[in-house]
Amino acid sequence: MSMRQRTRKASVVLGAAALVVGMAACSSDGGGGGDGDTVEITFLSQNGEPGATAAQELVDAFNAANEDVVVTLEVQPGGTEGDNLMKTKLATGEMADVFHYNSGSLLQALNPDQNLVDLSDQEWADSLVEDMRTVVSTDNGFYGAPWGTTQAGAIMYNKPIYEELGLEVPTDWASFMANNQAILDSGIAAPIIQTYGDTWTSQLFVLGDFANVAAQDPDWAQEYTAHNRFYVDEPALQGFANQQEAHEAGYFNEDFASALYDDGVRMLATGEGAHYPILTSAIGAVRQNYADNIEDVGVFALPAQDAADTRLTVWLPNAMYIPNTTEGDELEAAKRFIAFALSEEGCRIQTDTLGPSGPFATDACTLPDDAPPTLTEVQAYFDAGQTGPALEFLSPIKGPNLEQLTVEVGSGIRPAADAAALYDQDVEKQAQQLGLEGW
Incomplete structure (x- = not known):
């Protein structure tokens, strides 16, 4: 399962259903039906929360502002x-006029050049950050508008600990490890928080390092998909090796094997631990459960061995697309609906x-002006052009056993090189099932 499937919480608790939103007549901005028609x-989204609520609010707001278009929400x-439903609907010509779906490699599996409308002529198209443009495009077209925000796989850290010890944010691995030693020497028992009771959290040393890998080998994802790059070789091996080194140095919390994600969030927010390699969506849990500590949590990229290669690995949001079966007046209405999602009102709905x-x-x-430091510090990496997409947005290959292998490496059970070799084997079956060339 991908990290974004873990975090987007697309819970399958409702059957496929349809919600019809009535039109509220306000003012017309022209276009669409003509002659008063x-x-x-239809707009198709997922039924998990909070996405379903956000989709309905978007539809409500659009319908209220446009008397010549009625949008029906389906989930x-x-x-x-x-x-599988997406692929079936596209193949049978039954896709909704606008739909919300993954960006990156899962989008590529929908054959966008054959199935989707190119949106490169839309006014908002140039507003996307480069990482997002990359994962909603092919060599032949540009297809999606982001809905939601990014998140990063990074080191979230306790700022008061850094201030008390006079530490600086590290940009290379040696400096990071030196900080960990200083924290341990100060009497804090958990320089690095690990929570293997929730095994998915063990993957961040590897997955969060990918932008650093790509900085050293820009073709790595493409060549990995073609079966010409391997985790057992550098630079990709380094993520496993870093996790092994951190464990052997004794920098993990004593209960790392059983601690849960919620424990990690608590330790980070309250200063029981200093560093937590995790997705920045964790700031939501801090906001909910430790609101008084929200300003105490910062973030920095997992450091590469060389500071020149350090990049922030980001998970991009899903996007909104139009199938090429949407035509005529419906196509123009669909484009207006997507543009509305990126309007001031659409942005407000996403934020709230x-x-x-x-x-x-x-852009x-x-x-918001009151965004916590974690988010503004991630923004600084975007502003500096020091980001890169996570591997799962650039390659469809991710083996099912990575989290078990990273637990073993982080627990001292298996050496990094052995785990990397096993992971290279782990992905072969999936690649063969996908019918990829070279496997």
Whole structure:
């Protein structure tokens, strides 16, 4: 399961259903149906929360502002079931006029050049950050508008500990390890928080290092997909090796094997631990459960061995697309609906309902003035051009056993090189199932 499937919480608790939102007549901005007629279109989204609520609020707001278009919201499960439904609807010509779906490698599996409308002529198209443009495009077209915010796989850290010990944010691995030793010497028992009771959290040393890998080998993801790059070799091996080194140095909390994600969030927020390699969506849990400590949590990129290679690995949001079966007046209405999602009102709905876990992937939306330091510090990496997409946005290959292997490496059970070799084997079956060339 991908990290974004873990965090987007697309819970399959409702069957595929449809919610019809009535039109509220306010003022017309022209276009659409002509001669006073209304154009009816459908918008398909997932039924997990808070996404379903945000989708309905978007539809409500658009319908209230446009008397010549009526949007009907449909919802369906996310995850693997949703992926299969998407492919079936596109193949049978039954896709909604606008739909919300993954960006990156899962989008590529929908054959966007054959199935989607190119949106490169839209006014908002140039507002996307480069990482987002990359994961909603092919060599032949540009297809998606982001809905939601980014998140990063990074080191979230306790700022008061850094201030008390006079530490600086590290930009290379040696400096990071020196900080950990200083923290341990100060009497804090957990320089690095690990929570293997929730095994998915063990993967961040590897997954959060990928932008550093790509900085050293820009073709790595493409060549990995072609079976020409391997985790057992540098630079990709380094993520496993760093996790092994951190464990052997004794920098983990004593209960790392059983601690849960919620424990990690608590330790980070309250200063029981100093560093937590995790997705920045964790700031939502800090806000909910430790609001008084929200200003105490910062973030920095997992350091590469060389500071020149250090980049922040980011998970991009899902996006909104139009299938090429949407035509005529419906196509124009669908484009207006997507543009509305990136309007001031659409951005407000995203902020209020979805809650930012990182910067927006478009300049059309901005973080609120009261955004916590974690989010503004991630924004600084975007502003400096020091980011890169997580591997799962650039390659469809991710083996099912990575989290078990990273638990073993982080527990001292298996050496990094052995785990990397096993992971290279782990991905082969999936690649073969996908029918990828070279496997």
